[in-house]
Amino acid sequence: MYVLYNHPISQHSRRVMALLVEAGLAYENRHVALDQGEHMAPAYLAVNPNHQVPTLIDGDVKIHESNAILRYLCNANGLEDWYPSDPATRAQVDQWLDWTQCRFSPAVVDIVFNTVFAGENGDKEAIKRGHARMMELLPILDAGLSGRKFLTGDKPTIADLALGTNVTHLALANAAPGGPNIVAWVERLATLKGFAATMPQLKAA
Numbered sequence: 001m002y003v004l005y006n007h008p009i010s011q012h013s014r015r016v017m018a019l020l021v022e023a024g025l026a027y028e029n030r031h032v033a034l035d036q037g038e039h040m041a042p043a044y045l046a047v048n049p050n051h052q053v054p055t056l057i058d059g060d061v062k063i064h065e066s067n068a069i070l071r072y073l074c075n076a077n078g079l080e081d082w083y084p085s086d087p088a089t090r091a092q093v094d095q096w097l098d099w100t101q102c103r104f105s106p107a108v109v110d111i112v113f114n115t116v117f118a119g120e121n122g123d124k125e126a127i128k129r130g131h132a133r134m135m136e137l138l139p140i141l142d143a144g145l146s147g148r149k150f151l152t153g154d155k156p157t158i159a160d161l162a163l164g165t166n167v168t169h170l171a172l173a174n175a176a177p178g179g180p181n182i183v184a185w186v187e188r189l190a191t192l193k194g195f196a197a198t199m200p201q202l203k204a205a
């Protein structure tokens with residue numbers, strides 16, 4: 001059985017839990033208490049030297065980086081719908097997965113970490129920078145969703161789980177985006193049982 005080291009408020013963990021639930025894959029849940037510094041303790045650093053969640057263990061295989069975990073789960077379990085093998089469609093999925101990590105995620109972290117989790121130490125400049133970045137990125141996402149139910153067509157893929165968990169993470173900082181295509185897409189994502197099951201609740205932190 002898979003072992004997943006995670007935290008319920010972590011957007012990177014949520015995307016992996018969402019896929020495991022959607023695909024009906026059994027896993028053992030290992031909560032890492034980020035709020036108590038458990039991720040910096042030697043026992044967890046031996047699991048993931050980056051002191052981050054998620055980490056997936058599959059027997060002798062150990063993987064960090066949430067999008068790499070999503071790809072691994074799809075490849076290992078033949079989840080063709082979630083990670084289509086057709087080269088053109090797969091390239092679109094990969095494009096959005098990389099866009100999520102390289103472009104969108106840093107702005108989300110600037111906003112949410114500094115508004116919600118850093119308390120009085122929150123970096124006001126980083127919050128400003130994150131919101132400024134969103135002014136550029138959200139129209140790109142809204143346009144990318146135009147005329148589509150999900151990022152690459154009529155069916156959700158792991159790109160929707162990765163980007164969707166980041167977009168919904170913004171709600172923790174009262175910064176949920178308002179673009180019409182984004183709002184409709186988030187509503188569609190919320191109908192997926194795996195995605196709905198991982199929606200962030202601050203009280204669970």
Ligand SMILES: N[C@@H](CCC(=O)N[C@@H](CS)C(=O)NCC(=O)O)C(=O)O
Nearest residue numbers: 010011012051052053054065066067
């Ligand atoms: N690129 C990593 C990012 C993971 C990440 O940033 N995890 C956060 C929680 S959402 C974390 O564990 N932070 C603790 C730390 O960086 O020390 C991934 O996609 O898995």
